[in-house]
Amino acid sequence: MSSAPAVHIQRLRFAYRTGPLVLDIEELLVPAGEKVFLHGPSGSGKTTLLGLIAGVLKASQGEVRVLGTDLGAISGAKRDEFRGTRMGYVFQMFNLIPYLTALENITLPCRMKPARRARVEGSLEDAARALADRLEITGHLRQKPGELSVGQQQRVAACRALLGAPELVVADEPTSALDHDRRTRFLELLFDSCDSVGATLLFVSHDRTLEGLFDRALSLPDVNRIGQAAA
Numbered sequence: 259m260s261s262a263p264a265v266h267i268q269r270l271r272f273a274y275r276t277g278p279l280v281l282d283i284e285e286l287l288v289p290a291g292e293k294v295f296l297h298g299p300s301g302s303g304k305t306t307l308l309g310l311i312a313g314v315l316k317a318s319q320g321e322v323r324v325l326g327t328d329l330g331a332i333s334g335a336k337r338d339e340f341r342g343t344r345m346g347y348v349f350q351m352f353n354l355i356p357y358l359t360a361l362e363n364i365t366l367p368c369r370m371k372p373a374r375r376a377r378v379e380g381s382l383e384d385a386a387r388a389l390a391d392r393l394e395i396t397g398h399l400r401q402k403p404g405e406l407s408v409g410q411q412q413r414v415a416a417c418r419a420l421l422g423a424p425e426l427v428v429a430d431e432p433t434s435a436l437d438h439d440r441r442t443r444f445l446e447l448l449f450d451s452c453d454s455v456g457a458t459l460l461f462v463s464h465d466r467t468l469e470g471l472f473d474r475a476l477s478l479p480d481v482n483r484i485g486q487a488a489a
Contacts, residue, residue, distance in 0.1 A: 262290065262326030263290060263323075264325060264425070264426050264460075265286065265322075265323070265324055266288075266321075266323045266324075267283055267311075267321065268285050269284060269319065269320035270282070270283040270317050270320035271319040272315070272317050272318050273318055280484065281306060281307060281310075282483040282484045284481075285481075286481055288458060290458055291456050291457070291458055292473050293452065293458075293461070293471075294458075294459065294460050294461065294472060294473065294475075294476055295461050295468060295476065296460060296463075296475075296476050296478060297462070297466060298477055298479050298482075302478045302479055303484070305430055307478065307482075308347075308462060310322050312341050313334075313341050314341075316329070324426065325425055327340060339371075342370060343373045343374050344374075344424060345424050345425070345426045345427070346367075346421075346424035346426070346427040346428070346457075347427075347429075347430075348412075348415050348416050348428070348429040348430060349430060350431050352403070352411050352415040353415070354403040354418075355403075356402060356404055357402065358403075359399060359400050359401060359402055360398055360400070360403070361383065361386055361390075361399040361400065363415075363418055364386040364389070364390065364399075365383065365386050365418075365421065366418065367422060368421055369382070371422070374422035374423075374424070378422055382421075386399075389417040389420055389421060389447070390413075390414075390417055392446075392447045393440070394443070395410055395413050398414075409436055412432065412433075412435045413436075413444065416432055416444060416448070420447070420448070420451045423451075423454075423457070424457060425457055425458065426459075426460070427452055428460045430462050431462060431463055433445070433463065433465065434463075445471065448461075459472075
């Protein structure tokens with residue numbers, strides 16, 4: 259594990275192509291091992307910020323340093339490698355591969371990244387099934403995403419993100435399709451998985467009732483000067 263902050267953003271400015279600025283952040287710091295609840299209204303740039311932290315997007319200006327690596331200083335291929343090896347990401351739209359089974363989707367990052375696979379003790383399938391059992395989808399592991407409900411797909415995506423002990427887990431609205439009981443079990447698994455390896459958690463949600471469960475709540479409009487100007 260890196261001793262550097264999990265996320266350190268400085269003088270960030272981002273716009274899509276020739277559009278207006280979406281993010282203007284002087285500084286944002288997330289210490290390693292912290293569980294952070296990020297909130298803000300629709301359109302405030304939450305998903306864009308997560309895309310920058312994951313290296314899916316590249317900052318127009320400024321520095322986005324994740325787990326000690328300046329993502330703007332490495333190529334797109336190296337950002338993909340970095341994300342696949344050291345991060346777990348629960349995408350808002352899940353990004354499951356439609357022709358793979360749920361089990362194959364869960365194990366895919368570890369099969370593609372040997373360094374991530376090396377952090378799994380024992381059988382990869384057994385580890386995946388243990389996560390699936392915690393989220394009550396063991397009976398659906400042979401099914402493909404199109405045969406699953408939205409909530410089941412969401413839990414498959416969560417298992418995929420957690421397998422292989424990532425150092426930073428990024429979750430974009432990960433409980434939106436879950437009922438209260440399954441949401442509770444999901445959060446227990448998420449917290450336990452992060453605690454077991456000292457991982458940092460950055461969790462985005464509109465559900466402000468959850469924020470008290472986290473080490474810190476962060477309002478994106480408070481740090482994004484674009485939102486402040488609009489207000």
